[in-house]
Amino acid sequence: MSDIANELGLSTTTVSFVINNKAEEMGISEDTVKKVNALIKKKGYKPNNAARVLRTGKSNTLALIVEDIGNSFFGNVSKIIEMVANKNGYKVFFSSTECDNQIAKSLISVMKQSSVDGFIITATIGLDEEILRLKKEEIPFVLIDRIIPGIETDSVTIDNFSGGYQLTDHLISQGYKKIALVTITNGMSQMEDRRLGYKKAIEEAKIEERVLEVPIIDNTNKDQLEIISKYLYDNKDIDAIFFATNYLGILGIEAIKENRLQIGKDIAMVSFDDHDLFRLMNPTITVAAQPLEQIGSRAIAILLKKLKKGYTVIPPINEVLAPEIIIRESTPTVKHK
Amino acid sequence: MSDIANELGLSTTTVSFVINNKAEEMGISEDTVKKVNALIKKKGYKPNNAARVLRTGKSNTLALIVEDIGNSFFGNVSKIIEMVANKNGYKVFFSSTECDNQIAKSLISVMKQSSVDGFIITATIGLDEEILRLKKEEIPFVLIDRIIPGIETDSVTIDNFSGGYQLTDHLISQGYKKIALVTITNGMSQMEDRRLGYKKAIEEAKIEERVLEVPIIDNTNKDQLEIISKYLYDNKDIDAIFFATNYLGILGIEAIKENRLQIGKDIAMVSFDDHDLFRLMNPTITVAAQPLEQIGSRAIAILLKKLKKGYTVIPPINEVLAPEIIIRESTPTVKHK
DNA sequence: TTGAAAGCGCTACCAC
DNA sequence: GTGGTAGCGCTTTCAA
Numbered sequence: 081m082s083d084i085a086n087e088l089g090l091s092t093t094t095v096s097f098v099i100n101n102k103a104e105e106m107g108i109s110e111d112t113v114k115k116v117n118a119l120i121k122k123k124g125y126k127p128n129n130a131a132r133v134l135r136t137g138k139s140n141t142l143a144l145i146v147e148d149i150g151n152s153f154f155g156n157v158s159k160i161i162e163m164v165a166n167k168n169g170y171k172v173f174f175s176s177t178e179c180d181n182q183i184a185k186s187l188i189s190v191m192k193q194s195s196v197d198g199f200i201i202t203a204t205i206g207l208d209e210e211i212l213r214l215k216k217e218e219i220p221f222v223l224i225d226r227i228i229p230g231i232e233t234d235s236v237t238i239d240n241f242s243g244g245y246q247l248t249d250h251l252i253s254q255g256y257k258k259i260a261l262v263t264i265t266n267g268m269s270q271m272e273d274r275r276l277g278y279k280k281a282i283e284e285a286k287i288e289e290r291v292l293e294v295p296i297i298d299n300t301n302k303d304q305l306e307i308i309s310k311y312l313y314d315n316k317d318i319d320a321i322f323f324a325t326n327y328l329g330i331l332g333i334e335a336i337k338e339n340r341l342q343i344g345k346d347i348a349m350v351s352f353d354d355h356d357l358f359r360l361m362n363p364t365i366t367v368a369a370q371p372l373e374q375i376g377s378r379a380i381a382i383l384l385k386k387l388k389k390g391y392t393v394i395p396p397i398n399e400v401l402a403p404e405i406i407i408r409e410s411t412p413t414v415k416h417k
Numbered sequence: 418m419s420d421i422a423n424e425l426g427l428s429t430t431t432v433s434f435v436i437n438n439k440a441e442e443m444g445i446s447e448d449t450v451k452k453v454n455a456l457i458k459k460k461g462y463k464p465n466n467a468a469r470v471l472r473t474g475k476s477n478t479l480a481l482i483v484e485d486i487g488n489s490f491f492g493n494v495s496k497i498i499e500m501v502a503n504k505n506g507y508k509v510f511f512s513s514t515e516c517d518n519q520i521a522k523s524l525i526s527v528m529k530q531s532s533v534d535g536f537i538i539t540a541t542i543g544l545d546e547e548i549l550r551l552k553k554e555e556i557p558f559v560l561i562d563r564i565i566p567g568i569e570t571d572s573v574t575i576d577n578f579s580g581g582y583q584l585t586d587h588l589i590s591q592g593y594k595k596i597a598l599v600t601i602t603n604g605m606s607q608m609e610d611r612r613l614g615y616k617k618a619i620e621e622a623k624i625e626e627r628v629l630e631v632p633i634i635d636n637t638n639k640d641q642l643e644i645i646s647k648y649l650y651d652n653k654d655i656d657a658i659f660f661a662t663n664y665l666g667i668l669g670i671e672a673i674k675e676n677r678l679q680i681g682k683d684i685a686m687v688s689f690d691d692h693d694l695f696r697l698m699n700p701t702i703t704v705a706a707q708p709l710e711q712i713g714s715r716a717i718a719i720l721l722k723k724l725k726k727g728y729t730v731i732p733p734i735n736e737v738l739a740p741e742i743i744i745r746e747s748t749p750t751v752k753h754k
Numbered sequence: 755t756t757g758a759a760a761g762c763g764c765t766a767c768c769a770c
Numbered sequence: 771g772t773g774g775t776a777g778c779g780c781t782t783t784c785a786a
Contacts, residue, residue: 163513
């Protein structure tokens with residue numbers, strides 16, 4: 081910068097004003113502005129970001145912490161978030177936690193050190209402390225996909241209870257009576273809510289609740305597949321199965337295949353989250369789809385708002401979006417019985 | 418930092434050495450080290466990253482520029498890259514270009530300003546200039562998935578020619594004679610190579626080459642779907658179809674469905690890239706799978722090596738991995754004719 | 755309308 | 771073994 085200033089016989093102050101579009105505000109002559117801009121272009125000068133961050137404390141950077149960037153749900157939400165952020169002059173640091181609380185903690189800490197301006201987080205279990213600290217430090221953040229019960233924060237979620245209820249209710253109204261729910265043992269809010277929705281529908285119909293909780297296993301889902309497969313093998317009377325997330329649904333399809341069952345014929349199937357597989361396989365699968373674009377764009381909108389107006393000014397915003405129940409071929413009406 | 422130094426009656430120098438694990442090297446007494454570490458913990462002190470970056474010019478940050486983070490191929494490669502990077506003390510900035518050259522350019526420029534230490538890039542067409550500049554500035558980077566012909570760089574790719582050849586050859590040896598290739602009109606190296614592989618097999622078998630080039634259309638693939646669907650409608654004699662990438666394969670399945678054709682019966686199908694859909698749908702789809710873990714881990718390994726030893730010391734490394742041909746149900750042997 | 759200079763928090767050179 | 775201090779590149783206050 082000083083090169084530019086020297087070469088034009090100006091001070092760095094003036095140059096800085098021009099760079100930051102404060103020329104007018106500061107009453108700098110048009111002539112000077114033009115000269116400076118010309119030389120900047122000629123030299124290909126780019127301001128050093130670190131120095132700016134150091135000086136201003138603002139990095140124009142957001143951190144996005146998701147559970148698994150390889151999962152199409154998170155991948156697509158991330159894409160939206162990144163696009164909107166870029167449009168608003170923010171860059172996005174992304175990280176996958178792989179459901180590991182330690183990773184999530186250290187990620188948040190590292191990001192804070194790098195003075196990110198705000199966070200979008202899919203919380204892991206046991207992240208309460210970190211979240212509370214963010215609140216205390218008044219660093220803006222938005223929780224997506226799931227909340228942390230008992231902590232008031234900005235959030236964008238969907239109505240998981242309703243989704244769980246509707247999917248189960250659909251199965252019931254199609255005539256199924258032995259409906260199993262396959263979920264994950266981690267107690268996260270979105271999973272809990274889906275389960276509660278399932279439970280309510282089951283209770284209303286006065287049929288038996290059947291739940292398989294699959295443990296989260298490191299790095300390989302071979303074991304999870306086996307658990308689901310064995311469950312199917314051991315429970316041949318089940319006539320419909322509800323997978324609580326796309327990831328389980330995919331494993332479920334594999335497990336059903338292993339058991340040589342035919343979806344829609346031997347067993348009905350529904351899943352939370354839509355996926356190309358569910359949409360296109362044969363038969364197609366009935367799902368509760370999440371509005372990915374909305375989740376992403378609402379989350380980033382809230383964050384940008386807080387960033388602009390100051391974190392504490394606006395009370396927490398909790399956006400709850402509706403899942404879309406898409407009825408497909410995997411849940412035909414039961415014929416006789 | 419100075420707080421810590423003052424409180425212990427030490428200089429910031431000493432504290433800095435301790436923080437950076439140079440205590441031993443610099444011959445600082447164990448006592449001092451312990452005291453410093455204790456106070457750091459107590460105060461919850463975290464060094465300011467911006468200041469470090471400003472001072473050292475190193476940010477311990479890598480930029481990952483992919484085509485579409487919502488695509489399972491890129492999502493999963495990104496995941497690996499991020500994991501390995503984190504393990505080595507690097508953070509990862511990710512960005513999707515959405516195939517837009519302008520976005521790619523500005524992304525690289527923005528990242529450079531933030532002093533990222535290195536890049537991993539899936540190049541877009543027309544990125545030559547930026548890539549050459551990175552080379553000139555001796556900023557380490559690795560190209561993945563595709564190279565830029567004519568520019569010598571580090572890269573990790575797969576043998577796309579061989580993959581294209583093998584898939585086509587498989588179709589031919591199964592007895593198919595009217596084999597169409599569906600690819601994208603963008604001239605990127607990986608697509609070109611797949612096409613050349615297809616072409617070679619076709620020529621060897623002395624059958625007719627049939628290629629559908631789908632244009633890249635902004636933000637919606639509705640139009641692309643229609644193009645493929647129409648092509649199928651207009652070319653009812655085709656007995657096998659080869660999609661050059663997972664994204665086209667998925668659209669292809671949809672198009673085939675629209676035309677009420679049955680894969681493996683009315684038409685055989687193969688695709689580049691594996692995907693849950695290809696693995697699990699009915700029938701399962703024959704593919705050329707890319708070794709995602711290897712691509713990611715090799716790319717980051719090369720980058721880290723360059724980062725450590727200095728960019729210019731080591732000559733460019735071009736790693737070419739083998740695709741894995743996975744034969745499934747979508748390509749049965751032709752029965753009679 | 756422009757300039758001088760302080761200082762953001764840290765590292766690393768050199769001195770003791 | 772430890773400390774003093776310059777300076778990384780920028781923004782911003784105050785002065786001219």
